[in-house]
Amino acid sequence: MPHVTIKEIARRCGVSQGAVSYALNNRPGVSEATRARVLKVAAEMQWAPNRAARQLSAACTETFGLVLARSAQTLSEEPYFMGFVGGVESVLAEKSYSLALQVVADLDAELATYRKWAAERRVDGVIVVDLRVADPRIPVLRTLGLPAVLVGDPALADGMPCVWTDAAAAMTAALDHVASLGHRVIARVAGPPEFGDVWIRDQAYDVAARRLALTASTHHTDYSATQGADATREVLAVTPRPTAIVYDNDLMAVAGLAVVQALDLRIPDDITLVAWDDSPLCRITHPTLTALSHNVVGYGAEVTHRLLNLLAGAQPQSHLYSTPLLLIRESSAPPPRANG
Amino acid sequence: MPHVTIKEIARRCGVSQGAVSYALNNRPGVSEATRARVLKVAAEMQWAPNRAARQLSAACTETFGLVLARSAQTLSEEPYFMGFVGGVESVLAEKSYSLALQVVADLDAELATYRKWAAERRVDGVIVVDLRVADPRIPVLRTLGLPAVLVGDPALADGMPCVWTDAAAAMTAALDHVASLGHRVIARVAGPPEFGDVWIRDQAYDVAARRLALTASTHHTDYSATQGADATREVLAVTPRPTAIVYDNDLMAVAGLAVVQALDLRIPDDITLVAWDDSPLCRITHPTLTALSHNVVGYGAEVTHRLLNLLAGAQPQSHLYSTPLLLIRESSAPPPRANG
DNA sequence: CTGATAAGCCGAACCGGTTAAGTAACGACG
DNA sequence: CGTCGTTACTTAACCGGTTCGGCTTATCAG
Numbered sequence: 172m173p174h175v176t177i178k179e180i181a182r183r184c185g186v187s188q189g190a191v192s193y194a195l196n197n198r199p200g201v202s203e204a205t206r207a208r209v210l211k212v213a214a215e216m217q218w219a220p221n222r223a224a225r226q227l228s229a230a231c232t233e234t235f236g237l238v239l240a241r242s243a244q245t246l247s248e249e250p251y252f253m254g255f256v257g258g259v260e261s262v263l264a265e266k267s268y269s270l271a272l273q274v275v276a277d278l279d280a281e282l283a284t285y286r287k288w289a290a291e292r293r294v295d296g297v298i299v300v301d302l303r304v305a306d307p308r309i310p311v312l313r314t315l316g317l318p319a320v321l322v323g324d325p326a327l328a329d330g331m332p333c334v335w336t337d338a339a340a341a342m343t344a345a346l347d348h349v350a351s352l353g354h355r356v357i358a359r360v361a362g363p364p365e366f367g368d369v370w371i372r373d374q375a376y377d378v379a380a381r382r383l384a385l386t387a388s389t390h391h392t393d394y395s396a397t398q399g400a401d402a403t404r405e406v407l408a409v410t411p412r413p414t415a416i417v418y419d420n421d422l423m424a425v426a427g428l429a430v431v432q433a434l435d436l437r438i439p440d441d442i443t444l445v446a447w448d449d450s451p452l453c454r455i456t457h458p459t460l461t462a463l464s465h466n467v468v469g470y471g472a473e474v475t476h477r478l479l480n481l482l483a484g485a486q487p488q489s490h491l492y493s494t495p496l497l498l499i500r501e502s503s504a505p506p507p508r509a510n511g
Numbered sequence: 512m513p514h515v516t517i518k519e520i521a522r523r524c525g526v527s528q529g530a531v532s533y534a535l536n537n538r539p540g541v542s543e544a545t546r547a548r549v550l551k552v553a554a555e556m557q558w559a560p561n562r563a564a565r566q567l568s569a570a571c572t573e574t575f576g577l578v579l580a581r582s583a584q585t586l587s588e589e590p591y592f593m594g595f596v597g598g599v600e601s602v603l604a605e606k607s608y609s610l611a612l613q614v615v616a617d618l619d620a621e622l623a624t625y626r627k628w629a630a631e632r633r634v635d636g637v638i639v640v641d642l643r644v645a646d647p648r649i650p651v652l653r654t655l656g657l658p659a660v661l662v663g664d665p666a667l668a669d670g671m672p673c674v675w676t677d678a679a680a681a682m683t684a685a686l687d688h689v690a691s692l693g694h695r696v697i698a699r700v701a702g703p704p705e706f707g708d709v710w711i712r713d714q715a716y717d718v719a720a721r722r723l724a725l726t727a728s729t730h731h732t733d734y735s736a737t738q739g740a741d742a743t744r745e746v747l748a749v750t751p752r753p754t755a756i757v758y759d760n761d762l763m764a765v766a767g768l769a770v771v772q773a774l775d776l777r778i779p780d781d782i783t784l785v786a787w788d789d790s791p792l793c794r795i796t797h798p799t800l801t802a803l804s805h806n807v808v809g810y811g812a813e814v815t816h817r818l819l820n821l822l823a824g825a826q827p828q829s830h831l832y833s834t835p836l837l838l839i840r841e842s843s844a845p846p847p848r849a850n851g
Numbered sequence: 852c853t854g855a856t857a858a859g860c861c862g863a864a865c866c867g868g869t870t871a872a873g874t875a876a877c878g879a880c881g
Numbered sequence: 882c883g884t885c886g887t888t889a890c891t892t893a894a895c896c897g898g899t900t901c902g903g904c905t906t907a908t909c910a911g
Contacts, residue, residue, distance in 0.1 A: 174632060176897055187861045192899060202859060219630030223572070224897035226563035227866045243597020243808045248791050253593045257583020260614035269633075272612045274600035290559030292514060293609075396791040422791065425765075429797035451588050451736040451762065452792075457769035468583040516867055527891050532869060542889060564867035567896045
């Protein structure tokens with residue numbers, strides 16, 4: 172059962188290949204009668220353009236690339252990415268674009284993938300996540316001339332087009348919240364410092380803590396539940412003990428919650444917890460977790476739209492998607508001896 | 512800056528295109544001296560084969576397809592898929608294959624995607640997940656002649672190649688465990704009944720409960736945290752109240768844990784909980800959750816290997832990957848009045 | 852009635868690889 | 882010395898689309 176080609180349609184319609192191509196692509200050059208006949212035959216034979224052939228002549232792959240430089244294990248623990256990918260997909264699907272997803276071990280492998288994709292003409296553009304401070308991917312993508320939209324703060328994007336959420340504003344809101352509850356000693360369980368977003372939060376956290384005259388510490392982790400739990404134990408061993416902890420993701424916050432409970436401390440009576448990356452996790456714990464919520468699916472969709480626009484000739488620019496919203500839940504309360 | 516092609520290399524080396532192709536593909540037909548020269552020039556010019564061109568002549572895309580028929584929201588909540596995709600990727604990467612991932616709304620859209628991929632010659636084969644009872648995708652894939660490996664029990668695969676984990680054995684182990692602790696009234700918070708894997712577990716649960724003379728009920732959900740919590744509330748409202756609950760995924764188990772705690776019942780003193788799909792979630796709660804653990808990343812890798820073998824000409828067959836292992840943790844204990 | 856214009860279609864080149872068929876040079880062998 | 886076989890290439894067709902130049906024919910203005 173050979174594949175149905177444009178040539179076969181041309182034979183059946185008694186016209187040339189070229190005419191069929193014009194007809195199928197809704198371009199002038201054929202009569203309406205012929206066009207209708209061609210479309211009918213094509214539909215009957217269930218013709219669809221061979222992707223490789225089209226790519227070869229059009230020099231356009233209709234594919235975007237996304238590289239995730241995390242271990243498969245980490246990815247499976249972080250609900251974030253799957254939602255992001257889902258958002259990307261939702262936009263690509265309606266443009267009949269597709270997504271080339273690659274999971275690699277580290278940043279070097281990610282760079283190698285970009286080089287390969289560029290040389291192979293594998294993708295039309297890429298979406299870059301997990302932006303770093305002085306990110307080495309930026310100069311590489313520039314050199315390769317690979318169109319890209321970065322996911323992260325303009326301060327990290329070095330002039331490349333990017334989409335960002337205002338993490339600094341969100342962090343400020345979180346600290347205003349705990350300070351207004353009366354907390355004076357707080358801690359933060361953060362992600363890896365090399366991640367640009369974590370760096371942004373680091374800055375905002377320090378600035379807000381100073382402004383509010385809070386005693387504040389930061390503990391960096393690898394975002395995993397294990398290190399989130401460990402960091403929480405460290406935090407609670409310090410004197411004076413913090414009465415509020417801000418986490419950089421939901422997984423660590425839930426892990427922290429369990430640690431606090433295992434130590435027979437009560438939430439929120441003894442300790443207030445604030446999570447980042449709101450997800451069902453934050454709503455199913457007991458008590459539920461106050462969290463900085465943002466729409467990850469929509470974020471992925473927005474980034475994809477920007478990349479499409481960029482390829483369509485739009486000016487490269489940075490675009491603020493949103494500011495995470497602080498959702499106050501049961502894990503927030505004044506500290507034990509507030510007003511004391 | 513035009514792309515470097517084989518023609519350009521041929522020109523520089525003073526040989527024909529064909530000779531360059533032979534040299535680059537390590538095929539006989541060129542002298543060692545020429546081959547070395549060609550390889551050197553190709554390396555200098557950083558040549559990489561244009562993917563579309565190779566696909567067109569080789570009639571092989573070096574791409575596998577994976578369709579996920581879930582909402583982006585659901586996907587972001589289920590850690591399962593990202594781990595699976597990571598496992599698939601780990602195998603594909605070393606073969607320089609790539610993955611076409613598509614997220615769609617429902618089964619019909621999934622079928623449409625397969626039809627499209629087959630017509631476009633978009634992928635060499637597909638990995639099919641979330642196998643259903645009397646799955647409509649099986650006849651479609653057969654008709655299309657699209658090579659596929661199904662992820663699920665041979666009883667559901669209708670003779671197509673599949674990779675499975677022995678869910679029935681795992682369920683039996685879970686019930687043996689709770690029965691041996693002395694529980695007599697148990698409940699199960701299950702996934703959607705149309706999923707084949709859930710159906711398999713339904714059967715095994717009923718059989719084991721009858722054999723062990725347990726009073727057992729099953730509550731079907733959509734796998735979400737919300738419905739997991741709701742089902743748990745229902746379960747706990749029944750008289751006589753079950754003393755052990757088995758969940759079909761980790762997310763619902765964690766949600767259930769919170770519900771139980773919110774009702775001021777103690778785990779494991781009052782209620783024993785068993786989760787499926789062990790993940791960090793099960794280890795970070797307080798108390799930690801007994802769970803049926805299996806290696807999702809390895810599962811994805813195994814499935815991918817099977818698909819590669821299938822395309823290499825191996826006989827289609829079903830292959831048992833593993834039986835989920837029951838990891839007993841803090842959420843397991845005898846019922847309140849055991850030995851009574 | 853003639854010449855210009857355009858619509859409709861054909862043939863062929865092209866994208867960048869792979870590969871079958873053909874050819875020239877050379878050594879071995881009867 | 883002629884023949885066969887091998888090696889090392891070249892040529893050209895091919896994959897399945899897109900696209901350009903040019904050829905027919907019909908249309909219409911002059």
